[in-house]
Amino acid sequence: MSIQSKSYENGMRNSETTVVELNRIVAQAEELLKTLGEEGGAAVDAVRARVLRTVSQAKVRLADAGTRVRGAANDAAKATDTYVQNNPWKSIAYGAAAGAAVALVAAIVLRRD
Numbered sequence: 001m002s003i004q005s006k007s008y009e010n011g012m013r014n015s016e017t018t019v020v021e022l023n024r025i026v027a028q029a030e031e032l033l034k035t036l037g038e039e040g041g042a043a044v045d046a047v048r049a050r051v052l053r054t055v056s057q058a059k060v061r062l063a064d065a066g067t068r069v070r071g072a073a074n075d076a077a078k079a080t081d082t083y084v085q086n087n088p089w090k091s092i093a094y095g096a097a098a099g100a101a102v103a104l105v106a107a108i109v110l111r112r113d
Helices: 003-036 042-086 088-112
Strands: none
Touching: 003 042, 042 088
């Protein structure tokens, strides 16, 4: 595995973790807002305003994280395309080997039945 693909995988894991965490925070904040309901008072209004601000910030971060994930996937696709163009015979050999492996596994599974 190349350094580029390792960094891509780590970036994807970090982005996915960020997205999951931010979704959890947004859900908790929205639940808190529902709990507060229409209660009045200066303290409740201050909490409501802060939660709304936090939710807005989290949604912006989610959008940014989604953009980074899509960018990483595009980078991986470009790297694969470049590799295939630079190494066409190796790519064909890898594809043939993968196809042979799938065919072998399928033949073994079908013989058991």
